[in-house]
Amino acid sequence: MHRHLSEEDAAFKEKIREFFTTAIPEEIRTKAKEGRELTKEDIVTSQRILNEHGYAVPHWPVEYGGQDWTELQRHIWRDEMQAAGVPQPLPFNASMVGPVIAAFGSKELKDRFLPKTASLDIWWCQGFSEPDAGSDLAGLRTTAVKDGEDWIVNGQKTWTTLGQYADWIFALVRTNPEAPKKQQGISFLLIDMTTPGIEVRPIKLIDGGREVNEVFFDNVRVPGDQLVGEENAGWSYAKFLLGNERVGVAPVGMIKRWLAEAKEYAAQVKQGEGVVLDDPLVAARIAELEAEAMALELTVLRVAGNSKDGRPDPASSILKLRGSQLEQDTLELITDIAGPMSLMWSEADGGPVPVWATVSTPRYLNFRKASIYGGSNEVQRGIISGTILGLKG
Amino acid sequence: MDFTIDTEQKALRDAVRELAGSLADNAPSTGDVPVGPNEHDEKAWSALAEMGVLGLTVPEELGGMGATPVELMLAAQELGKARVQSALPEAVLAAALLAELGTEEQKALLEGVSAGETLIVPALHEPMCSFSLQAHDVTATESGDGWALSGTKAPVRYAAAADRLLVTARAGEQTGVFLIEGAQAEGDVVTFDGASAQLVGSLDGAADALQRAVNVATVALLAEALGAMEGALAMTTEYLKSRKQFGVPIMTFQTLTQRAADMYVSVELARSAVQFAAMVAAEDPGATDHIRRARVVVGKAGRHVGQEAIQLHGGIGMTAEYAVGHYTTRLTAIEHTLGDTRQTIGELARTVRDHGAVDVFA
Known part of the structure; x- marks a missing residue:
């Protein structure tokens, strides 16, 4: 039991502080510190720079841009990033869908999505909550029905943060309404937001901001190869994702x-x-x-x-x-x-x-x-x- | 930062746990159970001495174990959990002062302290005074080649059982620490009327040494509080599972389980603060601000957990026969020993300008 940082960790802290306070434009950091709304460009610019230096997704597998850091070093990274006012890497990408694809996706899905997810060439949003599925998330009713190799998605998601900027959405959908437990009939789908049948409507909040949205799906056709992991196993991936969110x-x-x-x-x-x-x-x-x-x-x-x-x-x-x-x-x-x-x-x-x-x-x-x-x-x-x-x- | 404990530390913790369990078993659990401030228990004290607990933070060359506040924390936490109250925090404070400031002759007393044969406790508190390292009304004047003390110290916990006291007293503008033998105690009240005493160290060095000694003793107090909170939470959780009302276990009611969850949160935050305080004190007993922050976290947590433990038990929690309220009693006492949450927040408030963000590594 001891509290001091090892020489190695102290040097790491110095190095990373220097990086955050010099490599990320001061204009963006000042805006973030003052609590002003960041534009999409601010967030993308910042994450690109982080990613180029291996600092966007250090907790991912090394082969997809992660770092072989200790938990303490990850803490120092997070702490120094927040202290410097650097916008954190988009959580939907870095902490949510990225780790799920890395842990449960096929090699094909990983190669297709992870590099662009780390670099923010794909902006992800989250399709979990629904009007009648909040704390009782497993009660969700958006359906995906097989049509040949594809899925046809119908239903509504809500509280979709920054959905107005998103290129893709990761969504929990009901694929087996007959499952004995409602948790057992859910799958995890990746959906291109430009697919016909998707409509995004902003929800204005009490602070005047428009950071959350409703997302409607009307017969949206999703290719079968955009299912993550196994059919009807989506609930366990969602729990994994929420667990990461709580810790992070x-x-x-x-x-x-x-x-x-x-x-x-x-x-x-x-x-x-x-x-x-x-x-x-x-x-x-x-x-x-x-x-x-x-x-x-x-x-x-x-x-x-x-x-x-x-x-x-x-x-x-x-x-x-x-x-x-x-x-x-x-x-x-x-x-x-x-x-x-x-x-x-x-x-x-x-x-x-x-x-x-x-x-x-x-x-x-x-x-x-x-x-x-x-x-x-x-x-x-x-x-x-x-x-x-x-x-x- | 490394929060893990090594094999030797685990062995110490397990040994103290076993001893504390057996000491707790000897306490009466039915009938006229004593409440409030405890009496000094010679048998328990000797048992603690035999295990080396009393000399944990006393340097080896002075007859102690030469361990750090981390080991002290591990031991005190087990005592707190088992509801074994003792003069350990007081003895630790006195020993730290003697070890730092004492003459060879005064330091020689520490062998007996570690062995449980000599009980030396601090006399810092004064009537109608909030906690202070400076003496208010107790004075010391030079007399021959020694000093004479006048005034009243209270409460002086374990005064009646103590062989010697370490008394803070005002000498002009300064406060010194004085060693006195055979003081007359009426319970926790000690009155001096020209009693002859030895100055420990110098008047100039007393304030900083006192602060360091208080900090180390505070680690013992906070660790004991952590143990008490763990015990209170465990009892409360068990009770929610076993107690039935309306034909069902009361853990059926979310209004109770949500509150139990908040107790858990308080205990875990306090655990982090206590372990940190021990690590800080092991490195630098003079890192007062960090110790103070830990004191605030643990003080607030102790109040929360102690109060909720009684409330979630209902009426049974109010009875002397049932243990849970004794945890709350002890937590309340700890919160007011060697400073308190209110006063500590005030002290920290006066230093908030001196730093930007709090740095736990510095």
């Missing part, structure tokens, strides 16, 4: 950066004879959040190396739960620091009110999503109480 999503580096920024903001906003940071209640909230973020980061470090037989340490299920809470608490704090300035909503530079303050409320509202997506926090607690504590309803 504790956004510790970002929370730490937000807290550091919160202090800078609070040191600038005047209050009485001094500044907001002089207010002991504000300083105490920051101190408390720093302690809690530290405990989260340490837990990430502790459980990351503890996977047994390829299964993550059960304690990793707390990372999504706690990570989303701390994201939300930190953004709440920043909105409080902005105070009356938070009443303005604008991304325009140059006014008397800084951008961090005028995006604080929409950003705070936007991140209420964090405790809902990827399995709501209530679902996470259900996983903990059922799987770890053995409390069965």
Whole structure:
């Protein structure tokens, strides 16, 4: 048991920090840090550069662009990336469909999709949730029926994040409605978004953003070779994907950066004879959040190396739960620091009110999503109480 | 960062677990079960000494084991889980001070401390004062070739059983640490009226040494709290499985299981913080800010887990005969020993300007 970084890891940290802060355009990083909306081009540009240097998908198999790193090095990579304001590699590509194709796809599928998925030449979106299948994901009703070698897909997906930019969608579809358990009749299909019969409709959210969509499928013909793995085994791939999402999503580096920024903001906003940071209640909230973020980061470090037989340490299920809470608490704090300035909503530079303050409320509202997506926090607690504590309803 | 423990550390943990289990079995579990602050238990103390627990962090050349706060953490966690309360954190603090500041003669006491023959505890707290390393009303004045102490220290846990006390007292503008033998204790209250004492180390070096000693003792306290939380969560989980109401086990009710899940989250975050605090203290006992952050995490977790453990049990959790409330009692005491969550948040709040993001590797 020891805490210091080995010389090798310390050098790795230096190298990767240098890369993130010099190779990724500062304009993109500043936008990301200020909480402004990134364009498709920003995200693509950033990921291309990462990918060219082997930093986009380090957790993938080495032959498809992964790195032979330790868990600690992956943590350092993620942490430094978030600290530098580098947009993270598109999660639908890097953390979701990529690992599924790598683990369960045929050699043919891997060669066809993985290089373009890593480089973001294909932008993926996720077709999991449906209007009547949210937390009860296995209740999904979008169907795929065999027609010769092809599948004909009908139904509707929703909450499809950045679907408006997507070239392809990975979707869970019902291929056997007669299966004894609803989980047993689901397959994992890859679908070209330009296929006739697909319609994308944006859903405007309370922050004014249009990051999620409804996706409708009307007799969409999908070639049979775009099925991942085996027919009717899609649920296990989906669980694998969601498990990765839970482990990978504790956004510790970002929370730490937000807290550091919160202090800078609070040191600038005047209050009485001094500044907001002089207010002991504000300083105490920051101190408390720093302690809690530290405990989260340490837990990430502790459980990351503890996977047994390829299964993550059960304690990793707390990372999504706690990570989303701390994201939300930190953004709440920043909105409080902005105070009356938070009443303005604008991304325009140059006014008397800084951008961090005028995006604080929409950003705070936007991140209420964090405790809902990827399995709501209530679902996470259900996983903990059922799987770890053995409390069965 | 490496959170794994080696074979020797595992062996220590297993041995303390077994001992703690047997000590816990000897405690009364029915009838007039004692509650609140415990008395010093000579037999348990000797057993801990025999296993080497009391001298874990005492240097080998002074008669101890020469181990680190990591080993101390492993032992204290097992004691906490088994509900074995002892003067271990207090003895650790006193030993750390003597080892760092003491004269050869004073350091020679540590052999007896490690052997469980001499009990030395710190007397830091004063009536109507929040926790402080500086003495408020207890004073020391030079007298002949020694010092004379005046004022009241309370609470001084285990004062009545102690052979010697290490007392903080004000000498002019500074606070010094003084060793005193044969102080008269009324329970946890010790009053000095010109009692003669030896200065330990110098007045100038006392503050930093005290902080380091408190930090190491805090590792023992936080680890004991972690063990208590583990015990409380395990009991609560078992109870939810076995207790029936409305004809079904109460784990049928999500309002309870969701809360049990939150308890688990608190315990796991606290575990990370405690192990980190031990690693930090092993490397640099003066890394106070990291230890303070750990203290805040564990303090809040302990309050959450302790309160929920009682609530999820219902009425039985309130009874002295049933163990779960004793965990909560101990967690509450730990949270207020050598500082507390509220005050610690305040101390951290005063330093938030000194750094950007918290760096766990630095």
